[in-house]
Amino acid sequence: MEKKTFYITTPIYYPSDKLHIGHTYCTVATDAFARYKRLRGYDVMFLTGTDEHGQKIEEKAKQAGKTPQEFVDNIVCGEGGILDLWKLMNISNDRFIRTTDDYHVKSIQRIFRKMYDNGDIYKGAYKGKYCTPCESFWTESQLVNGMCPDCGRPVHDAEEEAYFFRLSKYAKPVQELLESGTFLEPASRVNEMINNFIKPGLEDLCVSRTSFTWGIPVDFDPGHVVYVWVDALSNYITALGYLNDRYDDYEKYWPADVHVVGKEIVRFHSIIWPAMLMSLGEPVPKKVYGHGWLVIDGGKMSKSKGNVVDPYLLADKFGVDALRFFLLRTFPFGSDGNFSNELLISTINTDLANDLGNLVSRTTAMIEKYFGGILPAARAADALDDELKTMIGELPEKYAAQMDVFQPHLALEEVFRVIQRANKYIDETAPWILAKDEANKPRLAEVMFNLVEALRISLICLTPFMPESCDKALAQIGAQSCRGWDDAVYGARSGEIRVRKGETLFPRLDMEKTLAELEAISLPAKAPTVKPVLPDVTIDEFAKCDMRVCKVLSCEAVKKSEKLLKFQLDDGSGTPRQILSGIHKFYEPEQLVGKTVVAILNLPPRKMMGQDSNGMLLSAVKEVDGKEELHLMILDDSVPAGAQLC
Ligand code: MSP
Numbered sequence: 001m002e003k004k005t006f007y008i009t010t011p012i013y014y015p016s017d018k019l020h021i022g023h024t025y026c027t028v029a030t031d032a033f034a035r036y037k038r039l040r041g042y043d044v045m046f047l048t049g050t051d052e053h054g055q056k057i058e059e060k061a062k063q064a065g066k067t068p069q070e071f072v073d074n075i076v077c078g079e080g081g082i083l084d085l086w087k088l089m090n091i092s093n094d095r096f097i098r099t100t101d102d103y104h105v106k107s108i109q110r111i112f113r114k115m116y117d118n119g120d121i122y123k124g125a126y127k128g129k130y131c132t133p134c135e136s137f138w139t140e141s142q143l144v145n146g147m148c149p150d151c152g153r154p155v156h157d158a159e160e161e162a163y164f165f166r167l168s169k170y171a172k173p174v175q176e177l178l179e180s181g182t183f184l185e186p187a188s189r190v191n192e193m194i195n196n197f198i199k200p201g202l203e204d205l206c207v208s209r210t211s212f213t214w215g216i217p218v219d220f221d222p223g224h225v226v227y228v229w230v231d232a233l234s235n236y237i238t239a240l241g242y243l244n245d246r247y248d249d250y251e252k253y254w255p256a257d258v259h260v261v262g263k264e265i266v267r268f269h270s271i272i273w274p275a276m277l278m279s280l281g282e283p284v285p286k287k288v289y290g291h292g293w294l295v296i297d298g299g300k301m302s303k304s305k306g307n308v309v310d311p312y313l314l315a316d317k318f319g320v321d322a323l324r325f326f327l328l329r330t331f332p333f334g335s336d337g338n339f340s341n342e343l344l345i346s347t348i349n350t351d352l353a354n355d356l357g358n359l360v361s362r363t364t365a366m367i368e369k370y371f372g373g374i375l376p377a378a379r380a381a382d383a384l385d386d387e388l389k390t391m392i393g394e395l396p397e398k399y400a401a402q403m404d405v406f407q408p409h410l411a412l413e414e415v416f417r418v419i420q421r422a423n424k425y426i427d428e429t430a431p432w433i434l435a436k437d438e439a440n441k442p443r444l445a446e447v448m449f450n451l452v453e454a455l456r457i458s459l460i461c462l463t464p465f466m467p468e469s470c471d472k473a474l475a476q477i478g479a480q481s482c483r484g485w486d487d488a489v490y491g492a493r494s495g496e497i498r499v500r501k502g503e504t505l506f507p508r509l510d511m512e513k514t515l516a517e518l519e520a521i522s523l524p525a526k527a528p529t530v531k532p533v534l535p536d537v538t539i540d541e542f543a544k545c546d547m548r549v550c551k552v553l554s555c556e557a558v559k560k561s562e563k564l565l566k567f568q569l570d571d572g573s574g575t576p577r578q579i580l581s582g583i584h585k586f587y588e589p590e591q592l593v594g595k596t597v598v599a600i601l602n603l604p605p606r607k608m609m610g611q612d613s614n615g616m617l618l619s620a621v622k623e624v625d626g627k628e629e630l631h632l633m634i635l636d637d638s639v640p641a642g643a644q645l646c
Contacts, residue, residue, distance in 0.1 A: 003041060004043065005252060007253040008256070008258050010048040011261050012049040013049075015072045018075065020301060021301070024089060025327045025331075027048060029327070030046065033258070034093075046092060047239050048096060049239070050096075051235070052068075053215040053232075080312065099232060103244040103246035104235065104244070106244055108226055111243060118279065123163055124164045125161060127159050131148035131155045161210065162206050163206070164204040165276070167205045171202040174198065177274055177284060186289075209224065210223050234276070237254060255285050256287075258286065261289070261291070273285070289333075291333050317521075321467070322506060323344075328408040329465075330343060331409065332410075333407060341515055348506060349508055355419045356458075359454070360473050360505060363452060364499050366448060366451075375496075377496075379442050385450055388454060391421050391454075392457050457490070459474050461488070548645065549598055549645075553567075557584055558611065564581070565583055566578065567617070581613075595632075597617055599615045599617050620633065
């Protein structure tokens, strides 16, 4: 009989920066679900990847002095990058899609055209508030005090030709989908979607941009690039071969069983994505699960706050399995969870070192001591065993019931109930007393057998969470060949049971010492010092500064000066302008000839080393690690000399 399929995905992450513990949380959870389904005998397709286009990446690449492709290649494939992180975290994805992959690009162009041909994409005008220096459109509600939210400068009404997707046409079927059954979970997110987005009226969606180029060109109108979310969401089908020849298992795996996503992108997955699929005439995914966020002290993790938690650092310090386990044991999957190092250390100590680790080491040590590592078949049961045996027997079903509804923390709760009960059983049965009398051997063997079974079945359930440690522990109790889902039945083992005590799987951590060590290694991640913003100026005061774009005609070092460079500039007036600037420490003259720079022209003229300077070149300056860093403002050469900054 053909295996049942299960298609599960993570969001495709932006390679705009290194990924942090929040991204790791989502991928590890998805990995545990995928591994669980494989354990249950499903033919699983687990997809993850990267969302590589868009203006933000284009800008980041520019700042880094790289092409966008070089920039994303480094974050995705470079050392310590995204692929390395997933390898380290033991992620078992079957495919990895990058939206810059050729086959994906071709599919997106075909998808766009298909929706255009069926009338769901049309050309219109995108109206909004435009910030010229940032080249960005904003909506009224995005403005801060009426100004550009990015740079704080004035914006003006503007229009841009763009393609639109008829999202409004799908409002009704999408609402029906959201209200039907369990398409979107947790259920609380359904009302949020309906009340915040559907009820106020779904507007058509702008799905092309002309203001930047780092995207997939619309093939029949190449000045336009496809909106990054249309490009990104489609990854879930292009990675199966939809409208491309690279893969051919779309029929086999689509519709996806579940898209696991963070709560902030539920809107895209539960409204826009189904509408796109409806337009394409394709089935919608069976489920979108919107998980909560990991927060720090109740607030968002962010680079600017300096509180981003590095998964490499934690995996190195505590081990990959302990980190995977902690993430899924501690935080209810659908809600936000407050991450802290204390919580991580105490979870490792309580659950892994004390409860699980102790059960493994006590059980294996006793079987070695009392039976030379081989459990005899002659055993004597007692009513004292019943409760533990019943709990072991019920565990797989209770665990599966939680895993099937994406509640890993509750599935783990069931497992640890059995582990804790087994530890208590050791105290109740007191094997060290039984061992004193040879006549008690069958009884002692039964006690040991029950402990091994409690462990074996718990470890089968824990394998999706901690694959490597469970392999090791199952080997210690000699159960390597009795660890499938069908073996997760009390007494399923046949033949001799050989046990061998091995390394300590989860050493106990000293809370104070470990916290201090973490503090020491994560110090560089502390918030950077930023100068406070200066007191307000009025727009009129600002407008008095006459700043213009200039071309560097010539540049030379000023004799006898270490610092000064002398520039002749074309400021658009037709007469060269001389400016002196103390930037020789940062630039050699030949680096600057021909460049497009910015100068303030109406500062009073001054003499420097006996030479006239009529204005000042603008630079970006910052102190980094106690040293001043200076970058001359260098603009795109297409900006003409004399253009005024406003
Ligand atoms: N590229 C889009 C997704 C496109 S999917 C078609 C994107 N990328 S992202 O890099 O910002 O990753 C977002 C996802 O990372 C979230 O949806 C969530 O799954 C995960 N997380 C990022 N920060 C997180 C936390 N602080 N906590 C938990 N998960 C978080 O959005």
